[in-house]
Amino acid sequence: MIKQYSGISPKSDLLLIQRLCKKLEGKSFLHVNSTREGGGVAEILYRMIPLLKELGIDARWEVIEGDAKFFDFTKKTHNALQGNTEKFTRDMWDYYYEINKKNRRKIDLKADAVLIHDPQPAPLVEYRPKTGKKSKNVWMWRCHIDISRPMPSVWSNLKKYVIQYDTAIFSVSKFAKSLPIDEFIVTPSIDPLSDKNRDLTENEINEVSEKFSIPRDKPIILQVSRFDRFKDPIGVINAYKIVKKYNDCRLVLAGSSATDDPEGEAILNEVKEYAGADEDIHILMMPPDYHKEINALQRMSDIILQKSIKEGFGLTVSEAMWKEKPVIGGAVGGIPWQIVHGVTGFLVYSPEGAAFRIRQLLNNHEMALRLGKQAKEYVRNNFLLTRQIRDYLSLWYSSMHRGENVIEL
């Protein structure tokens, strides 16, 4: 499986992965998150686990189970950690803890390295198996969301669990907190071989264009994201409306639902209502496994937007960049880590800014081509799955050499 990345990923990333897997051969690596489908975390784990297994690591992926009450609560905490004000009661926190306690009975937590993704399963650390000094396990908490300005009470409740880990991992520096444990920065990644990112034939692209009745007769502007206020779908429609006065184009808003996101449908309806009867606005709600369709939509588009006003990392930006498309992104969360303004895309701060850059790109084909090419190379060197696997293995291995800044392999 790793050989399939040869010629796509940087050679040194593949070499380092192989070297580290030799060093860690036979050891176990457990990942736990809260959804099998939908969202960037599940997509990455879906590819990463078999790849690690092939390289001799005993890798496992477990998903915690919860009911609607649990996921309503974790959605609220998700929003509150990203800065929204929400109401919480002590009972809600107790329920959150109880659900994790129940999951602990179903999930075997014994592993040499454990990586817990996001706040939903964070309390599992309370059930961390005891080990001796020589066979010490490593527990890492991976935070995929922007918690730079959280609702203080929510962060303080979550922090009780986080500080019990050996290491916390954040997607960008500004999400990191001042904690008494090691904190690393690991940017997330996309898989260039997945259905969402692999090369497609022109026929495959046309099939999707027909399937969703999107004629390819005028430039297509696309935003792919969950229907979520933080992705600012209304702002995208406003940008489109400004552009439309000067340049004819279509707008496609495509999103999928995730089992841990109960708000999606309400926002989708709001967006549909705002778009009105404009035949050039296409709003698509897709099942979470429509990866090839998303890929085709990105490839048939001329410009791709990720106009978030709050973002974790915003992997759809890297996905679009990988397809050599000029991307316009909100300057929030991890988006500025992917878009080097004017080099690999444009950063904007308002619907008006997005509209201006769309018009600029629609009128300057050479600029659109140049940004797209540079964007693809930037993703190749920084945001492919193999780099993220390399980083997780490096972190695990470096935890066995604590205190050393330079580790020779």
Add this chain to the structure above:
Amino acid sequence: MGKATAPFEFKQCVSIVKSTGRKAKNLRELRNVIAKIGEESIFHHVYQYFLKGHMLEYTNDFAQWAGETLEERALAERMSCIDPYTLKSVNSVRHELLREIDEFLNCFPEPHDVVEGNEFYFNETVNLVFPVGVKTRNLAEFLVAIEHIDAGSIYYHFYDSRVRLGEGVMDDFSMWIEHTLFRKKIAEKIRAIDPFMHSIENIRECIKEIVEEHVRAEMEGVVD
């Protein structure tokens, strides 16, 4: 072309970024954290700046933040002129940075705060060094390798070497070319490349051009 006895072994350094949890929202805070933060963090923000791969306006993270975020461009220009490779230690770099900031603060004592989220975040790194499985024994092999090697390997041999090997040593490439291949002229040309004025990809091109010229001259029977 004679075979060299000791081959050049290409290595690479991969850095995993570690947060120190410290940040600064204005110039005075930046100054105070620079004064106290560990050497590893200064090293990362100054010496490892070139790992980023694209040419930005200034030559280290502190200058970049001062220029682009604080919009204090005169200070950024002065901080960019600090050459870490001519200074004896990371602490000397720290003192130079502090000297520039203090001079600036003497003239403009009330620094403004940046908006939340645009603070300077102090990081450091854990570095993994490993051979990439490429060894070259002569100039022609070296030329092929330099063309295809990952950018991280060029960083390791061209930038990191200046700190790793101590005072007076420039880069691994010219050391090997001079002391193993005995081609002093080529080594001197490589040493003349200004490390601050190029991206890593530009450095690759510069080295390639220099070596290519000599390999071609050799094939045509022209002696240095």
